[in-house]
Amino acid sequence: MSRIGKLPVIIPAGVDVTVDGSTVTVKGPKGTLVRQFHPNMTIEMDGNTLTVSRPNDDKQNRALHGLSRSLLHNMVTGVNDGYKKELHVQGTGYRAAKQGNQLVLNVGFSHQVIMDAEPGIEIDVPSANKIIISGIDKQRVGQFAAEVREKRPPEPYKGKGIKYADEVIRRKEGKAGKGK
Numbered sequence: 590m591s592r593i594g595k596l597p598v599i600i601p602a603g604v605d606v607t608v609d610g611s612t613v614t615v616k617g618p619k620g621t622l623v624r625q626f627h628p629n630m631t632i633e634m635d636g637n638t639l640t641v642s643r644p645n646d647d648k649q650n651r652a653l654h655g656l657s658r659s660l661l662h663n664m665v666t667g668v669n670d671g672y673k674k675e676l677h678v679q680g681t682g683y684r685a686a687k688q689g690n691q692l693v694l695n696v697g698f699s700h701q702v703i704m705d706a707e708p709g710i711e712i713d714v715p716s717a718n719k720i721i722i723s724g725i726d727k728q729r730v731g732q733f734a735a736e737v738r739e740k741r742p743p744e745p746y747k748g749k750g751i752k753y754a755d756e757v758i759r760r761k762e763g764k765a766g767k768g769k
Contacts, residue, residue, distance in 0.1 A: 591643075594654030598639040598662045601669050606639060608632050613661065617668025620709070620725045624664060630657045639665075663727045673723035674734035680749035683741075684717035692720065696741040696751065704740075707733055720751075 600606055604617040611626045626632060629650050631642045641658045643650040666672075678685050678696065686693045692712050694702040706712050710733050713721040720737065724730045734753070743750035745761040752758060 591651060591654040591658075594641055594643070594658045596658060598641075598658065598665055600634075600637045600639065600665060604665055604669050606634060606665070608634050608639075613664070615664045615668050617665075617725075619668050619671050622664045622668055622725060624660060626657050626660070627653050629653060632657070632661070667725040667727055671723055671725050672727045672730045673721055674730055675754035676720040676722070676734060676737060676751055677754055678718045678720065678751050679743070680741075680747075683749065685714050685720050686717070687712055687714040692737065694737075694740060694751075697749070702740050704737060 604615065607614040607616075611628045611630070611632075612623065613626060613632060614621065614623045629644055630653055631644070633640050633642070639661055641654060641661065643654045678694070680697065683694075683696050685695075690706050690712075692704045692706065692714070694704070696702060707729060709726055709729060710722060710724045713723070715721065722730055722734045722737070724733075738751045738753065741750045743752040743756070743758045745759060746763055748758050748760060
């Protein structure tokens with residue numbers, strides 16, 4: 590039995606879940622998420638808990654069991670609390686700004702990098718070197734944060750670039766640091 594898959598998903602107050610066959614709709618204070626699950630997975634609602642079960646122990650069903658439960662949990666958490674990723678911009682002259690619904694990055698190129706926010710994604714730039722990306726869909730928040738980081742990933746010699754707030758960059762010595 591899947592350790593993750595057998596755990597129930599507890600629905601907090603203020604969140605409404607509708608199960609219609611393999612389609613699950615989750616409504617909460619922050620928004621609404623709809624997801625189509627694999628037809629082999631059975632999603633049942635008992636009061637304020639959701640449980641996911643599988644028909645048999647086939648390899649595909651075992652893999653889908655834990656995945657389905659995690660996706661359900663992420664949907665419930667997203668509409669109730671939301672998700673956010675924090676990025677730091679490091680480097681001389683490197684900075685970020687928000688113009689309307691766009692993120693404007695000056696990260697060492699001859700031009701500005703302009704990124705449009707996807708629907709359901711909010712961008713906040715509290716300072717010139719800090720970017721906060723938030724939303725209700727964990728996958729979309731993480732994907733957009735990865736796309737922003739991809740514009741100028743941190744380099745190991747000086748540490749310049751865009752990095753996650755909790756990311757640790759392993760620094761390397763340059764040519765001059767090598768012993769004789």
